[in-house]
Amino acid sequence: MTDQITHREMPTGTEGSEAGPPVVPREGFFAMWRRLQLGLWLAPLGILALVGVLYMYYQNLDLANAVRQTRSALQWETKLWPQMLQHVQIAFVATVVVVIVAVPLGIILTRPAFRRVGPYVVAVANSGQALPAYGLLVLFGAAMGMNRTAAMWAFVVYALLPVLRNTMVGLDQVDRSVIEAGRGMGMTRMLVLTRIELPLAVPVILAGVRVAMVLNIGMATLAFLIGGGALGVTIYSGIELNQNSVLIVGAVLVAIVALTFDWLGAVAERYLRPRGI
Amino acid sequence: MSSEAKIRLDRVEKKYHGTSVPAVEELSLDVHEGEILVLVGPSGCGKSTTLRLINRMIEPTGGKIYLDDEDVTTVDPDKLRRRIGYVIQQIGLFPHQTIAQNIATVPRMLKWDKARIAARADELLHLAGLDPEIYRDRYPKELSGGQAQRVGVARALGADPEIMLMDEPFGAIDPITRERLQNEFLRLQAELKKTIVFVTHDIDEAIKMGDRIAILGERSVIRQLDTPERILAFPVDQFVDDFIGAGSTIKGLNFEQLSGLRLGGYPTIRSDQSPQAGLEALNESNKTWLLVVDEQNRPMRWMREGDLQQSTGSYQDEGSEVRIRLNAEDTLFDSLEQMLQSESGSCCVVDRHGALTGVVEMAHLRRAIRRAQVEARRHYEDLEDNA
Numbered sequence A: 001m002t003d004q005i006t007h008r009e010m011p012t013g014t015e016g017s018e019a020g021p022p023v024v025p026r027e028g029f030f031a032m033w034r035r036l037q038l039g040l041w042l043a044p045l046g047i048l049a050l051v052g053v054l055y056m057y058y059q060n061l062d063l064a065n066a067v068r069q070t071r072s073a074l075q076w077e078t079k080l081w082p083q084m085l086q087h088v089q090i091a092f093v094a095t096v097v098v099v100i101v102a103v104p105l106g107i108i109l110t111r112p113a114f115r116r117v118g119p120y121v122v123a124v125a126n127s128g129q130a131l132p133a134y135g136l137l138v139l140f141g142a143a144m145g146m147n148r149t150a151a152m153w154a155f156v157v158y159a160l161l162p163v164l165r166n167t168m169v170g171l172d173q174v175d176r177s178v179i180e181a182g183r184g185m186g187m188t189r190m191l192v193l194t195r196i197e198l199p200l201a202v203p204v205i206l207a208g209v210r211v212a213m214v215l216n217i218g219m220a221t222l223a224f225l226i227g228g229g230a231l232g233v234t235i236y237s238g239i240e241l242n243q244n245s246v247l248i249v250g251a252v253l254v255a256i257v258a259l260t261f262d263w264l265g266a267v268a269e270r271y272l273r274p275r276g277i
Numbered sequence B: 001m002s003s004e005a006k007i008r009l010d011r012v013e014k015k016y017h018g019t020s021v022p023a024v025e026e027l028s029l030d031v032h033e034g035e036i037l038v039l040v041g042p043s044g045c046g047k048s049t050t051l052r053l054i055n056r057m058i059e060p061t062g063g064k065i066y067l068d069d070e071d072v073t074t075v076d077p078d079k080l081r082r083r084i085g086y087v088i089q090q091i092g093l094f095p096h097q098t099i100a101q102n103i104a105t106v107p108r109m110l111k112w113d114k115a116r117i118a119a120r121a122d123e124l125l126h127l128a129g130l131d132p133e134i135y136r137d138r139y140p141k142e143l144s145g146g147q148a149q150r151v152g153v154a155r156a157l158g159a160d161p162e163i164m165l166m167d168e169p170f171g172a173i174d175p176i177t178r179e180r181l182q183n184e185f186l187r188l189q190a191e192l193k194k195t196i197v198f199v200t201h202d203i204d205e206a207i208k209m210g211d212r213i214a215i216l217g218e219r220s221v222i223r224q225l226d227t228p229e230r231i232l233a234f235p236v237d238q239f240v241d242d243f244i245g246a247g248s249t250i251k252g253l254n255f256e257q258l259s260g261l262r263l264g265g266y267p268t269i270r271s272d273q274s275p276q277a278g279l280e281a282l283n284e285s286n287k288t289w290l291l292v293v294d295e296q297n298r299p300m301r302w303m304r305e306g307d308l309q310q311s312t313g314s315y316q317d318e319g320s321e322v323r324i325r326l327n328a329e330d331t332l333f334d335s336l337e338q339m340l341q342s343e344s345g346s347c348c349v350v351d352r353h354g355a356l357t358g359v360v361e362m363a364h365l366r367r368a369i370r371r372a373q374v375e376a377r378r379h380y381e382d383l384e385d386n387a
């Protein structure tokens, strides 16, 4: 990859002598950024820095002299850590379920037999996202009981659309002539789907999954509303106690979880993208 | 070339869903084993539809299709297609697979073992004129248009099918590369002897590639089906004539070799004979030019009456030099090109040793053209009489 710079042609001598010293073409900052994928490898450093700052902030809190509720809300072993695990669990499981539902659905809706119903299903998925998240949660809580599972299913409905839409778009954008060539050589529809269409749609589908993941991590903050726990509990007590320290610790932890998973998504996009495209 | 029908279409019809006029109407057609049959016609006349009916990418709405006398309108279309090579204009290489993987598509489906597949991929890359060491592990986006099309052809040859269907395979390629790919493909075909149905909208490509050409009109109706020579010599109707366009006579000259001409005598003297002998020989004939040949009968100089009268008998720098010599295998088209450039308006034909075998003049070409036209017309009259 580095030979792009070293092999770049210099302006010729004659041109240089007339117009002053030769100008060495410089790679733009953003081009270099993209080429080296600096973002991908700097992001963990940023996340670690955030963790460090939060750690120092937390250590410097004068918890011994704080009110009892604050001290209790900020306990690592019994509050923050379990909440963070619940948070990740809700978001992760919801995303996995979204993938399990939306990808096959997207595949079916792009097959000739079902192509015509596609827009209607997308419209339904769209309305899932258009509903107020709060309302959706309450609906699921009322129907399935006030617990984490209900919250998770509400988030599944909420995050279905990006994965469904990207699966359909990803499959639709596969060059028709590539499919035609495959069919023309005697590949069955199934083979064309698994060996050609899906691999070529992977980057677009993954982008959708990444969006759903980040969406779910944000949404999981609301799970506490129907008794689902997670980091929303801490943030809410921060508001209720009017204690900024509690609010800040909760919010920054959510941010750390979100950034970490977004980064994992970026790494997956980078390495699961088939070579050659 | 055996004339047994490798592919037979029997009153095949395709009516697309929701259209009233069929795209292909009652088409009957035999493709002989080992030939290139070209389907040519204006855009939208149904060439691609016809081609895709053969490997059942499109299901016919009527009629039968036979490969080797086997009715294939009822067999499993996926299995059928693995026996038939298919090349399209857009090529459709799989961008996420290497060149070798692309070429191995059909062998893999046929469950060949790994070593055999790898060997086959290398062999086909060689055939396509691409060094396996360099190209085997490349991805399609790293190829030029011409290279990609070669890989497309190699991939279609993957499991050595007996039949190839090619839909405007060179249509999207620049003219110079196209010419080269056409020549390479013809060379390959001379070796492989596949049965090929080749679609194009370009009559010149049809003339070049086809052993036989089917000129198609609306609804894929055959307007004329014959060898390129005969179509050029005798277009059966106005439609075909218009489609061939101007210059059909000249294009026809490409198909006849000089060996087919009967060249009459031509006034000649050896370089050790006197100018006087030359003048006598010239007067005996009704020609304007005389040829001076050396002891081995190799043509040296063109001389006119005036040149001979002033000649010293050495024939050095007298008259004009014979620059171009053609062989019996050259075509009438080559000779026309030379004649137009030479002062004498004619052209020497020589044997392997350079000895003169005859002189081609414009009258010979005119006669050859007339003969081809008469033969073609007689052929069509016979067909009508027999019908």
Ligand SMILES: Nc1ncnc2c1ncn2[C@@H]1O[C@H](COP(=O)(O)OP(=O)(O)O)[C@@H](O)[C@H]1O
Residues within 6 Å of the ligand: B016, B017, B019, B023, B041, B042, B043, B044, B045, B046, B047, B048, B049, B050
């Ligand atoms: N899938 C299709 N549905 C309906 N009509 C079609 C379809 N494909 C082709 N046609 C029509 O059939 C005719 C022949 O098309 P085609 O075989 O592609 O022509 P060509 O290859 O000679 O340009 C055209 O009029 C075209 O519009």
Ligand SMILES: [Mg+2]
Residues within 6 Å of the ligand: B047, B048, B049
């Ligand atoms: Mg076509």
